[in-house]
Amino acid sequence: MVSTLFVTLFVLGATTGASRWQPDVHRLDVFGYLWLLAAALPLMVRRRFPLTVFLVVAALTWAYYWISGYPGGPAVFLPTIALFTLTQRQGPVRAGIAGGSLMLVGFVVYLATGGEIFLDARAGLFVVWIVAVVGIGTAVRNQVTAVRASRERAVEHQGRMAEQERLRIARDVHDVVAHSLAMINVQAGVAAHVADRRPEQAKEALLNIKEASASALKDLRATLAVLRSGEDRAPAPSLRQMSELFEHARATGLVVRVEGSPGELPAPTDGAAYRILQESLTNVVRHANQPKNVQVRFDRREGFFELVVTDDGMGAAEPKLGNGLRGMGERAAALGGKVLARPVEGGFEVRAELPLQEGDS
Structure with missing residues (x-):
């Protein structure tokens, strides 16, 4: 106006x-x-x-x-x-x-x-005027359309990245909580079972509960800090911390054997492998039928890092797809790898293949 x-x-x-x-x-x-x-x-x-x-x-x-x-x-x-x-x-x-x-x-x-x-300059002037105005208008229209499309792509990209970040945090929270609660549940059962007859073992179970809960709270606080601040300050999981996972599993009575070594891994592969190992051990504690032994194997072949977790739980059957298995599959797929969870002879196996080169997809 x-x-x-x-x-x-x-x-x-x-x-x-x-x-x-x-x-x-x-x-x-x-x-x-x-x-x-x-x-x-x-x-x-x-x-x-x-x-x-x-x-x-x-x-x-x-x-x-x-x-x-x-x-x-x-x-x-x-x-x-x-x-x-x-x-x-x-x-x-x-x-x-x-x-x-x-x-x-x-x-x-x-x-x-x-x-x-008349066929003088006036007639030609009208044609030039129309062509010039339409041409300039078209150029501006195309520019405005390109800018709008660029902004829409940027907004879509930001939304997609935010959604991926929310899924990542949700998986981390699930893995931390599920693993810790599974260990706490087993240790609480042991403490309740031996409290009267073997107070020393009950005390040890309670100390394991204290350690597992403290570790879970620490990870949760760091993860939730990302939601509050918007900054990437969540703990970076790594297989360098896998000894803690093995100790938690052994505290439940499992015998954990390790074959091979992960070595140096790209950060995304390292973090995904840690979470997959954590969820696999959690599933053994929560779902396997009277397992006694767990074997963890690390290997490298044809540009991929391979992680295999096998337990000897009795009567293993095809698993139902829950948050844990879905999360493992999403982590691997995001890097261009895959996860296979299936019953094998004498137990159950989780096999993950993750790329050794960053950016593989």
Whole structure:
């Protein structure tokens, strides 16, 4: 609205000034000013009705120049703005057709009212004017579209990254809580079972509970700090800490044997392997039927790091897909690896293959 008012005042003022150097034309009177106002005011709604506004403004401006006898001036800015807006809103094809059609109709009306056929610079000027305005409008339209698409892609990317971060934190919370609670549950059962007969063993179980709960609280506080601050301050899990997992498993009565060594791993692979190992040991404690032994094997082959966790629980069956198995699969798939969990002869096995090169997918 402000831009329309500014353009209207400019056209009225400039036309009034130009009339002083055009002695052979009618001086602007009230009707002349109203004519120019009638051509300018529709621009206020040009974004809502771009085609209609262009046709009205262009027709009134053409009539002002060719019929009214009033002095010339910068009234051509009015249809220029309308055609530019039409191009931006509805595209160059409709704008070009509208401009060409209006020029053709105006030429026919001009001839019908007694005008002479002319092929001078004025005819070419109309064509150049339409092509220039539509061309500039198209360029601006394409630029605006590109900027909008770029912003939408950026917003979509941020949303996708935020969703991935939420899933990562959810998996971390699940792994920490599930592992710690499973160990605490087993140790609490041991303490309750031997409290009267073997108080020393009950005390040891309670100390294990204290240690497991303290470790879980520490990890949870660090993980939840990410949600509060938005900064990546969560603990970085690593197989360098796997001895703690083995100690927790052994505290439940399991015999844990380790074959091979993980060695140095890329940080994403290292973190995913730690969480998969943690969840695998948790599942042995929670779901295996009277397991006694767990074997953990590390290996490398053909650009992949292999982690295998096997237990000797009795009557192992095909697992149901829960949060734990789903989380392991998501961690591996995010890196371009895979996880296979299945019953094997004499127990149950989790086999994870993770890429050794960062960025593999």
